Amino acid sequence: MTTPVHFTHNGRPVSLFTEAGESLLSLLRLKLGDQTPKYGCGQGGCGACSVRIDGQLRLACLTLAETVDGAEVETVAALSAPNLDPLQEAFMDHFAAQCGYCTPGMIVAARTLLDTNPRPSRDEVIEAISGNLCRCTGYEPIIDAILAVAAQEVSA
Amino acid sequence: MSLDFRKDLFADERDDNLNVVGKPIRRQDILGHVTGTSPFFDDNKFDNLLHLKCVRSPHHHARIVSIDTAKAEAMPGVVRLLRGRDVPVNLNTLLSLLDFGLDDEPVLAETKVSYWGEPIVAVIATSEQAALDAVAAVEVRYEELPAVFDVEEALKPGAPTVNETYPGNHFVFYENTDHQRLRFGDTEARFARAAHIVEGRYQLTPIEQAPMEPNGAIAAPETNDRFACYTPTQGLFFSVGTCAKVLDVDLNRLHFIGGTVGGGFGGKVDSVCEPLAILGAMLTRQPVRYVLNRAEEMQVSAPRSAELWEIKDGIAEDGRILAREFKGWFDAGAYTRLTSYGVVKCTGHLPGPYTIPAVKSDIWCVFTNRTPATAMRGFGVLGVDFAIERQMDKGARAAGLGPMEYRLINAYRDGDMKATRRVASNTALVECIQVAAEKAGYPLAPEYKAMTSMTGASLTQIPETVTDSGRRPAGYTAIEKTEVSPGLGEAAQVQPTPAAPVARARTGGASSLPERPSYAPQPAPPQAAPPPAPEPPEPAPAKPRYSRYSSSIRRR
Amino acid sequence: MAKHRGRGTVAVNYPIGMNLGGDPSQALVHSNPEGQFTVALSSIDLGQGMKSVTRQIAAETLGVPVGHVYVDTADSDTGAQCMGSFASRGTHRVGNAVIAAAKEARAVMLAAAARELEVNPTDLETDGLGNIHVKGAPQRSVTTKDAANAAQFKYGESVSGSGIFLIPMSDVDVETGEMNTVSCFAHCAMIVDLTVDDKTGEISDVQINSAYEIGRALNPKLMEQQLVGGAWMGLSHAAYETTEPAYPSRDHRPFDFSSYVMPGPGDLAQHDIAILERPAPDGPFGGKGPGEMCANPVLPAVANAVFDAVGVEIDTLPITPERILRALKEQRGA
Incomplete structure (x- = not known):
């Protein structure tokens, strides 16, 4: 069964059909060509597919595509234009990525935190990214990068 | 977290006056990573993309009685099914590219399955869901067989045969030996003189590489009868060679594109997805995507091998280790993959970074009915390092020394003779x-x-060594101590940077070591004494041996 | 019931590259008309930084700014054979191949510069900023851009090079295990301090002090990435990870990340690292490979620290709270 959905994808209105049971991740990657959210587990266990739906952090792999009708969906691509997000700069400066596969989801999670809590403690940063697994870095540089942006945004 | 450089140490061996090297320059790939635009294999876009999923064994060990695909083939969206008979060369071992080991693993199982999750039928359909639905509709009848999961049980006579290529449930090493040996000095004599004997038994566990990007591949027809394969492999030409072999095509019909990989840690060396994706593209003339889901990645894709170790140390009154013996069992799972190589690598690592005048080791590569094991970070070394360093802790206590002092006393130094008979x-x-x-x-x-x-080198000569197998074929001569690379077998020799010794061996780098008899397919030499139990197999594969790189690497 | 602090120590080394050799890697280097170089490899960057480290090696060897080099990995049509990214071989094997290739390309560029400046190529040096000048006379200079351009458009010379690095494969003596293993080793010593709760069996407050000898840190931040991330994985192996928790029985196998457990960002150790650099005689600028050996020492160090804390020998991995509690129970019962 196909269902029409209309939503905003990174600020651009889109309308398309979704199959029954199709995930938002599949729709974004295969139908909209937005490859920035990644498939890591399809079980909601790794956070590589993290996106924002109406400003809330969500897992695209567990979100049925038909449920985003009328919503605002943002991926890391929304943060990169027209200028890089300070988090992206900080991740580059702090060497906060190795393979880079978890990075888009991690940055979406971090931006969602900073938008709601501009001066998080280290523990709050840890909690905010605790749904996003990273197998390479040991998390340390990721936490540092996020705290550095928080300090910089508050002082600015 | 803090990090400091001890530039004061070894300063006279280093030129720190470099322009680019040694500088904390941003990663070349980092902009792609933070914007989510780095090109991982699954980020390539295709029209008419097909999806491949596998029917997998629900048993640890079973004979396949029948496979009925009629219902699955008739399902909507199903384009084609692949069976073992569709794979041109449906028996392979990864290291056949280096002429090491016998072909022992099918791409798709035909007659029996030897581990839970072993692929039997591949379904290619227009959507992932259609492929999964058809997988569920394939009817396979099995006759369950007794399974063995314990390495020591597997080596006992009468244990179920896991892998028909190796009926004794162990890999066959050089010159038909049932395990890999190391003999250096006389351990028994030195144990007799030791003030302390310390023994330990250590059990490692299988571990998943767990890269955030799962294994997979997308293959697509290219112009002029070539096939592109987008892959997360850790060894591009390794994977090309494996696919060319099992698909029976020339290497140059395959165009592999990868190089940007979402973590590997050893879990992306085996080329498990590439052959089926390419075969699917060849037979359907459409792009085919085969990506493991996380459950498959965890329980079907090969993990780090579990190892079992027994170590015995003899320690002198002053804390010097006089002798160390190892017995090790690597649990290869159902097929060889890379475990055999891990055993050899491990043997070369013994007895750890310590100078010990008597070292003996026997390591078996054992087949059991679990997921085939393969490489992982620290491959062949991490397991025995756990055992050795536990053993060092116990030894220090026995000798009444602090753990750091005990390690310092025994640490290897420049000029020491190592158990591989090369100078440190x-x-x-x-x-x-x-x-x-x-x-x-x-x-x-x-x-x-x-x-x-x-x-402070404490051992500069090869000690008189007791060997015990008595299975050396006639006409055998020991390896000459050839220098194969600068630094080997010499005291520290410091060269100014940039490093000079880059060998340009365009002709294929023939080794200067003497030619040795090839192992395995031939029967054991008649003069060979009866081997220790269990009886090693006499495999007799009908096909000629396959080796992509045999021009540069001698047969073993 | 109490918490106990314990300390564990280890020392390890690690072989760099495929153990028996026989694992060649190749590199092709070429310049565009403006003296910017492409390094074409079939090697793999799986996060360890292959593209970045070979880029720095190429720039250093060519004598050009790092921004003038771009590394392309992993197309089997454009990159020559490389065995792959495993066995800690990337920096050492591929780095050496890149040096060989870059030296050839540099020689062509310097020869063109020599003709432009009417001097002998041996009298020239690069400043790493994009200039080639006469030794001792920096004013007599030509840019690498102009030299590369002149080579191609005036003298018909290809500013390119190819390189391969191979340690020929060793045999293994079947009786004694005699073999030529790899040509260099990385080293590490580590001290782990941690707390064991004898009521819950939990390990907490892990502090790691480590000293790694890695030949040369070709990029200190890439080195830090490997050492910090690798020690995290080592801790994960030590205390958390298994695909078969009841090994050798196959019961209770995990199929997802909620049952295959790893330390999260809230479970990190404090890790203080010292880096020692004893250049490998045959390493690229002395570099070895830290990517694997960084994980290895943590496993036994944790086990040794647990013994020091509560006096139980845990010789089966992973060191879960259950294993610690069972060992403590046995200890009390004995």
Whole structure:
């Protein structure tokens, strides 16, 4: 069964059909060509597919595509234009990525935190990214990068 | 987290006056990573993309009685099914590219399955869901067989045969030996003289590489009858060679594109997805995507091998280790993959970074009915390092020494003879121990602080060695001690940077070591004494041996 | 019932590259008309930084700014054979191949510069900023851009090079295990301090002090990435990970990340690292490979620290709270 959905994808209105049971991740990657959210587990266990739906952090792999009708969906691509997000700069400066596969989801999670809590403690940063697994870095540089942006945004 | 450089150490061996090297320059790939635009294999876009999923064994060990695909083939969206008979060369072993080991693993199982999750039928459909639905509709009848999961049980006579290529449930090493040996000095004589004997038994566990990007591949027809394969492989030409072999095509019909990989840690060396994706593209003339889901990645894709170790140390009154014996069992799972190589690598690593005048080791590569094991970070070494360093802790206590002092006394130094019969050089263990102690506030007495890797070699000759197998074929001569690379077998020799010794061996780098008899397919030499139990197999594969790189690497 | 602090120590070394050799890697280097170089490899960057480290090696060897080099990995049509990214071989094997290739390309560029400046190529040096000048006379200079351009458009010379690095494969003596293993080793000593709760069996407050000897840190931040991330994985192996928790029985196998457990960002150790650099005689600028050996020492160090804390020998991995509690129970019962 196909269902029409209309939503905003990174600020651009889109309308398309979704199959029954199709995930938002599949729709974004295969139908909209937005490859920035990644498939890591399809079980909601790794956070590589993290996106924002109406400003809330969500897992695209567990979100049925038909449920985003009328919503605002943002991926890391929304943060990169027209200028890089300070988090992206900080991740580059702090060497906060190795393979880079978890990075888009991690940055979406971090931006969602900073938008709601501009001066998080280290523990709050840890909690905010605790749904996003990273197998390479040991998390340390990721936490540092996020705290550095928080300090910089508050002082600015 | 803190990090400091001890530039004061080995300063005279280094030129720190470089423009680019040694500088904390941003990663070349980092902009792609933070914007989510780095090109991972699954980020390539295709029209008419097909999806491949596998029917997998629900049993650890079973004979396949029948496979009925009629219902699945008739389902909507199903384009084609692949069976073992569709794979041109449906038996392979990864290291056949290096002429090491016998073909022992099908791409798709035809007659029996030897581990839970072993692929039997591949379904290619227009959507992932259609493929999964059809997978569920394939009817396979099995006759369950007894399974063996314990390495020691597997080696006992009468154990179920896991892998028909190796009926004794163990890999066959060089010259038809049932395990890999190391013999250096006389351990028994030195145990007799030891003040302390320390014994330990250690059990490692299978571990998943767990890269955030799962294994997979997308293959697509290219112009002029070539096929592109987008892959997360850790070895591009390794994967090309494997696919060319099982698909029976020339290497140059395959165009592999990868190089940007979402973590590997050893879990992306086996080329498990590429052959089926390419075969699917060849037979459907459409792009085919085969990506493991996370459950498959965890329980079907090969993990780190579990290892079992027994170590015995003989220690002198003054804390010097006189002798060390190893017995090790690597659990390869159902097929060889890379475990055999891990055993050889491990043997070359023994007895750890210590100078010990008598070392003996026997390691088996054992087949059991679990997921085939393969490489993982620290491959062949991590497991035995756990055992060795536990053993060192117990030895220090037995000798009444601090753990750092005990390690310093026994640490290998430049000029020491190693158990592989090569002289150590460019060592730095002593300095590492001293610096770690300093950082952690571990008090070392002045005589320990004064130690250095540069001097103090305690063993410079190969000790008289007791060998025991009696299975050496006639006409055998020992390896000559050939220098294969600068630094080997010499005392530390420091060269100015940039490093000079880049061998340009365009002709294929023939080794200067003497030619040795090829192992395995031939029957054992008649003069060979009866082997220790269990009886090694006499596999007799009908096909000629396959080796992509045999021009440069001698047969074994 | 109490918490106990314990300390564990280890020392390890690690072989760099495929153990028996026989694992060649190749590199092709070429310049565009403006003296910017492409390094074409079939090697793999799986996060360890292959593209970045070979880029720095190429720039250093060519004598050009790092921004003038771009590394392309992993197309089997454009990159020559490389064995792959495993066995800690990337920096050492591929780095050496890149040096060989870059030296050839540099020689062509310097020869063109020599003709432009009417001097002998041996009298020239690069400043790493994009200039080639006469030794001792920096004013007599030509840019690498102009030299590369002149080579191609005036003298018909290809500013390119190819390189391969191979340690020929060793045999293994079947009786004694005699073999030529790899040509260099990285080293590490580590001290782990941690707390064991004898009521819950939990390990907490892990502090790691480590000293790694890695030949040369070709990029200190890439080195830090490997050492910090690798020690995290080592801790994960030590205390958390298994695909078969009841091994050798196959019961209770995990199929997802909620049952295959790893330390999260809230479970990190404090890790203080010292780096020692004893250049490998045959390493690229002395570099070895830290990517694997960084994980290895943590496993036994944790086990040794647990013994020091509560006096139980845990010789089966992973060191879970259950294993610690069972061992403590046995200890009390004995």
